[in-house]
Amino acid sequence: MLIKGRSTDYKYIGLQMLYNRLPKEHAMKSVINSKMLSTKAGIIGETVVEAIFEKYQFPFNYRVLHDVSLISNGKFQLDTLFISPYCAVILECKNIVGELSFENDPPCLTRKLQNGQKDTFESPKVQVDRNMYLLKEWLKERGIRIPVRGVIVFSSTKSKIIKPPNHTEVIYASSIPVLLRNLQTQKDYISVIQMDYLAEQIVRENQTYFPYPMCINWGIDPSDLITGVQCGECGRFGMVRIKRTWLCPACSYKEANAHVNAVKEWFMLIGDQLTNSECRRFLHIQQHQTVTRILQSMGLIIVGEGKATKYQMGEKMLSGHKNFYTDRKMFIRS
Numbered sequence: 001m002l003i004k005g006r007s008t009d010y011k012y013i014g015l016q017m018l019y020n021r022l023p024k025e026h027a028m029k030s031v032i033n034s035k036m037l038s039t040k041a042g043i044i045g046e047t048v049v050e051a052i053f054e055k056y057q058f059p060f061n062y063r064v065l066h067d068v069s070l071i072s073n074g075k076f077q078l079d080t081l082f083i084s085p086y087c088a089v090i091l092e093c094k095n096i097v098g099e100l101s102f103e104n105d106p107p108c109l110t111r112k113l114q115n116g117q118k119d120t121f122e123s124p125k126v127q128v129d130r131n132m133y134l135l136k137e138w139l140k141e142r143g144i145r146i147p148v149r150g151v152i153v154f155s156s157t158k159s160k161i162i163k164p165p166n167h168t169e170v171i172y173a174s175s176i177p178v179l180l181r182n183l184q185t186q187k188d189y190i191s192v193i194q195m196d197y198l199a200e201q202i203v204r205e206n207q208t209y210f211p212y213p214m215c216i217n218w219g220i221d222p223s224d225l226i227t228g229v230q231c232g233e234c235g236r237f238g239m240v241r242i243k244r245t246w247l248c249p250a251c252s253y254k255e256a257n258a259h260v261n262a263v264k265e266w267f268m269l270i271g272d273q274l275t276n277s278e279c280r281r282f283l284h285i286q287q288h289q290t291v292t293r294i295l296q297s298m299g300l301i302i303v304g305e306g307k308a309t310k311y312q313m314g315e316k317m318l319s320g321h322k323n324f325y326t327d328r329k330m331f332i333r334s
């Protein structure tokens with residue numbers, strides 16, 4: 001039974017936004033681009049695993065939770081957690097194609113592509129071991145006794161494992177049903193009631209991670225970013241405020257609420273508290289009063305009074321706008 005689906009990928013949304021507002025020649029542009037691509041590959045891999053759980057059922061009671069973030073002796077994030085009466089299985093999902101070798105000293109995953117290109121990744125074995133340890137601690141704190149297994153899942157058969165890790169299972173996503181069907185043993189560690197209690201606790205304690213403001217996380221000077229309101233039609237920055245609407249000087253597209261995305265981007269990229277003058281600079285508006293009206297119409301949290309007034313975007317607003325970036329036309333070009 002599916003208890004929790006995948007959450008919105010705020011990390012990917014944040015990377016897209018940052019990439020979108022970094023000038024072409026910026027030193028971090030290619031770094032953000034490759035991070036964006038690897039994050040997207042990860043999302044695709046997790047979607048493959050999710051689709052398997054939609055397709056297959058297992059002949060015993062079980063609960064499936066995707067994209068779980070918890071805290072015990074540290075924060076940990078599980079791509080998929082499968083809970084059965086016999087054990088809990090962490091599925092750490094990877095979407096890395098090529099010839100792969102798990103190296104030990106230092107622990108890493110190396111990849112060789114057909115064209116000879118070589119790359120190094122953080123070791124999924126280290127991630128699985130850490131997640132197993134932290135989940136065991138989390139369960140112990142709640143008095144739940146159940147064995148924990150960790151498995152690395154490659155979503156594509158284009159991942160050729162040349163050198164597997166020691167003492168960690170590695171499978172392709174297509175083998176998940178076989179692996180899980182074979183879990184059934186004589187001994188039940190937890191009952192169905194305990195399983196439901198456990199799943200409920202996980203959902204309750206799940207942490208939503210907002211990786212904002214992106215500039216701070218990536219050490220980028222906010223003054224490097226492209227300012228202005230972006231045209232929803234042609235993607236150019238610098239729409240002009242005319243009467244109560246915005247006009248694109250390049251393509252003549254008009255949009256009354258074009259500023260809304262720009263203000264949200266300011267919060268996700270630059271900071272927690274926005275002042276009137278910062279907003280004027282970012283949106284390219286001269287009049288103090290126009291910006292006050294815009295900010296007050298957006299349902300932001302207002303802190304302070306008079307000249308010291310600052311605006312904040314609440315968590316509800318951040319999570320409430322999960323679709324705003326994916327729904328709008330994207331202008332990402334690599």
Ligand SMILES: [Zn+2]
Pocket residue numbers: 231232233234235236248249250251252253
């Ligand atoms: Zn335009």
